[in-house]
Amino acid sequence: MTIPSKQSNGFIAVIALGLITMSGTSLAQDVGAESIFGSVELTGNFQPDPYTIELSAGGSVAADSIEGCSGYISNAPDYKLDFTKQSDFHLSFFVISDADTTLVINDPSGVWHCDDDYNDAGGTNPGVIFADPQSGIYDIWVGTYEEGDSYPAAELVVTEIGPPWSDSGSSTPDNNNESGASSSGTGFIVSQTGHVLTNHHVIDGCSNLTFQLRGQLAMEASLISSNSATDLALLKISLSSSSAVFRGSRRLRLGDEVVVYGFPLQGDLSSQGNLTYGIVSALSGLEDDLSRLQMTAQIQPGNSGGPVLNRFGEIVGVVVETANEEFFRQQRGTDTQNLNFAIRDSMAVSFLETNNVNYAVGGGQGSQMAIADIAEAAQEFTGLIMCYQ
Structure with a gap:
């Protein structure tokens, strides 16, 4: 699979464009921009689950302009999910990468969600879980924790099941956890x-x-x-x-x-x-x-x-x-x-x-x-x- 280059799409050159304002803070992330690695429409109980997307992490925009966020991301979203809720299941987003990555999501209500390291089991991989997900557009950025010119490979995981790695002591939901069970x-x-x-x-x-x-x-x-x-x-x-x-x-x-x-x-x-x-x-x-x-x-x-x-x-x-x-x-x-x-x-x-x-x-x-x-x-x-x- 050929993964588009963030540099080749010109996103470094336009980081100052399309600013939005939220809670009095100017943000360089443009939720209205076309997503770099595509988009998908999913309805609750979707198959296959997990749904995975290969992409490149990182960017030149500091994510700390969003409260509680860290790392470096692109101006435009890496991916867009148009989700239709159909059940009471959680909706979860995780990133799997050898690099130290971060995850930034703007939900259908315009609220920002960020994570750096989900838990010890996930290492430096981030995850964001919506316990009561809304229907609508989720704009998703996968960043790198450290600033740099490299754009490491990463896999974005969208699931209603749980983390793609075993949980070791986290209180967050892990729908595959059977540690200690007989x-x-x-x-x-x-x-x-x-x-x-x-x-x-x-x-x-x-x-x-x-x-x-x-x-x-x-x-x-x-x-x-x-x-x-x-x-x-x-x-x-x-x-x-x-x-x-x-x-x-x-x-x-x-x-x-x-x-x-x-x-x-x-x-x-x-x-x-x-x-x-x-x-x-x-x-x-x-x-x-x-x-x-x-x-x-x-x-x-x-x-x-x-x-x-x-x-x-x-x-x-x-x-x-x-x-x-x-x-x-x-x-x-x-x-x-x-x-x-x-x-x-x-x-x-x-x-x-x-x-x-x-x-x-x-x-x-x-x-x-x-x-x-x-x-x-x-x-x-x-x-x-x-x-x-």
Whole structure:
């Protein structure tokens, strides 16, 4: 990829032009100028995430004319993002470079945001996080901390996930942080007051638990109730949020399509979550266990506790297990294929009622949803559970 030169675009020669005034301070940064390395339009839940841009850092304009900023940047923005908000996810900007870089952003309200070193894990790489991002234009400058004639290569990262490096002790959001965790699973919000449903085996033996929705901070979760016989557990978080809706009186039939969303194989698969779909292949589990249903939607370790949804976006089950392949190989002399099980929603509802949880039930109306729409809905109430022993 050929990266434009800041010098060849004449930006050094025009640093005194296009001055703007903010809070009584004259600034050489021209938010109205054409961006050097291009622009993009992104809508919340964008793919790919992270979105990355290769560019050259630096410039000849001292950024300290903007309160709280440092380094040397160009007059015109390096990049422009036209963002449309679609969820409650954070919007984050990071820079990855071997050089000591700085980051300056003018948000859609005209407010300036700056950073030099994001945290110890990021080294000298900067980052700016918008916890409640606005829709509109973000003008972005990537500078160098030291003045000079060189323009080192850098990568600008735009993401709703979290920092592109592991966090070591920072209190800022890191949506990929699993340091110190012994295991992980999935859970989903079942009330507007922050009740989270998952499996008993996900939380068994954990001294501390966290729950994290995609694009948000991990938050402490407290254990309210757990039942090893049903393999269900109820957690509580300090969050008022949209919740899952149970199917209610709508029939569940053999052959109905189902969708599974969760966070399997944390650290290996996508931290944005993973979606599979299939059909209800049996209305009971192993040995005709009527508390279970069997499905062809594939699951992996870490899916446990996640929602199983019908094509109306309603909960019909809670992911619990796959068939023990080694058992069937030794005892039956055969290999099993795609035998996956979920706890039926009737068991989950009974568990919630026992614990006085005010859950939502579908009205049996409406039309089927596209699988992509079900995935977007599930992201709003399904999160990653980390277990710390």
